[in-house]
Amino acid sequence: MKLTLPLAASTGAETDDLLLGLVGVSIAVLALVFGLMGFYIIRYRHNSPIDRGALEEKSFRFEISWTIATLVVFFGLFIWGSVIYVRQFQPTGNALKIYVIAKQWMWKIEHAGGQREINALHVPIDTPVELVMTSEDVIHDFFVPVFRVKRDVLPGQYETLRFRADRAGTYHLFCSQFCGTDHSNMIGDVVVMPAKAYADWLTSNGAGDTLADQGKILFIRYGCAGCHLGGGTVRAPSLAGLYGSPVPLSDGSTVLADDRYIRDSIMYPKQQIVASYEPIMPSFANVIPENDLVRLVAYIHSLAEEKRG
Ligand code: HEC
Ligand SMILES: [Cu+2]
Incomplete structure (x- = not known):
């Protein structure tokens, strides 16, 4: 059984693992807490003939060990998450750079060769891509679920977003920050193409000057x-x-x-x-x-x- 949504970027697999890890730990904690609750509700129910005599001595060994165990598990999740975060925001030397300018309510894409598109982004497969993004008006957010990437696009500064697509196809692009009346129409397509098709696309859309x-x-x-x-x-x-x-x-x-x-x-x-x-x-x-x-x-x-x- 596949637990996660379709994925089209090698860089997104670790995000899925982290999410499953978080859900797994949460379920384990939930099961423990509710399991113990149920157990004691039944054990000490009204009329049960159980001995309710003297309380046991408080055990510091027990107290300290469960505190350390939870600390290790949750701090581990934190470290796991930060390692992935830091890796995803590390500049990759020779990435293909594409500029993204957001405005109410569209995505304008500028390729290095001078090709321009609106609400569509063509990228080659198996190539690190770096988007340099900014907004002309309010805060928008560039979200491609199949790549597991999402980043706020802010007016007045550049934000970068990196991914490496590994499956050809056409995927959804969303604005995921409420940005006004037509926010829900601020969508587009991300088209991942094999190298040859991408080169052809660049040539046939090349408008002249880089x-x-x-x-x-x-x-x-x-x-x-x-x-x-x-x-x-x-x-x-x-x-x-x-x-x-x-x-x-x-x-x-x-x-x-x-x-x-x-x-x-x-x-x-x-x-x-x-x-x-x-x-x-x-x-x-x-x-x-x-x-x-x-x-x-x-x-x-x-x-x-x-x-x-
Ligand atoms: C009146 C002269 C002047 C004009 C006009 C000017 N600059 Fe500058 N620029 C400077 C000076 C002097 C510095 C260095 C001092 C500083 O950092 O402000 C500088 C610094 C820079 C830097 C940082 C350079 C570095 O080595 O880190 C960049 C980039 C830059 N300018 C780009 C531009 C661009 C693009 C334009 C046109 C839109 C422009 N400048 C117009 C004088 C000018
Ligand atoms: Cu938007």
Whole structure:
């Protein structure tokens, strides 16, 4: 007998095991408590001829052992859960990155090659996928039951979600955070395709420029190039080689330049100042819309291979 729902991602099996473990322990505790309750109700029922004489001496050995046993079991569940949690949120180096922008009431998907889709997400089979997600308005939640992944999508910041699909097919995508009148229609399809079919899909939906190429144009249009490409009078860090490398900040700490850091550097530049630079970069919050921002981030990502100057 299969105890769990259909699964289409290898990364989801451990979540199922944990859930079954939790249910198993809960049933065992329930059986113990109600079993003892029933046993004593019958044993000490009214009129039963049982001896109700002197109480036994309190046994500390018994008290201590059951306390330790419960502690071990429940702390074990906690450790089990945290190991899975930490693993699922660990960045996977060469994952396929796809940007997701939620809004009332749809999912907009942006592929690195410039392919765009709405309420549908095409991914290749057996490939680690990393979604970088944000919202244009309220809190939404990206939920794909067959992958056992679910993550809130928040306005004003990037959240990542990782999975690795291992069964081709079309699966449900839900918004699972009540987000207004049409929340229940904020659904879509996740299509898992074999590598060849996926490559064909990319080709036939390729609309021209890649996200990074579009970002390069925006980099000039929003005036970033004037400061960041050098040559001008302002001193600003070169963005070549930035993505994925550690950045020393003016307060002496160091951060890793991931999508979230790059987004925050553009929207809230005063929050984290790069060491030995002046805080002169203007904030682009409320200036750059989310769909332009993912292009800029993709462009800066594409500069990762270049040498840091
Ligand atoms: C007025 C000049 C100026 C403009 C315009 C400007 N920046 Fe900056 N930028 C800076 C300076 C100076 C820093 C370093 C100090 C800091 O962290 O604020 C910086 C830091 C950054 C960082 C962090 C770099 C690192 O090494 O960690 C990123 C990313 C960035 N800018 C992207 C952009 C983008 C994208 C735009 C255009 C939308 C832009 N900047 C526009 C001057 C500018
Ligand atoms: Cu929603």
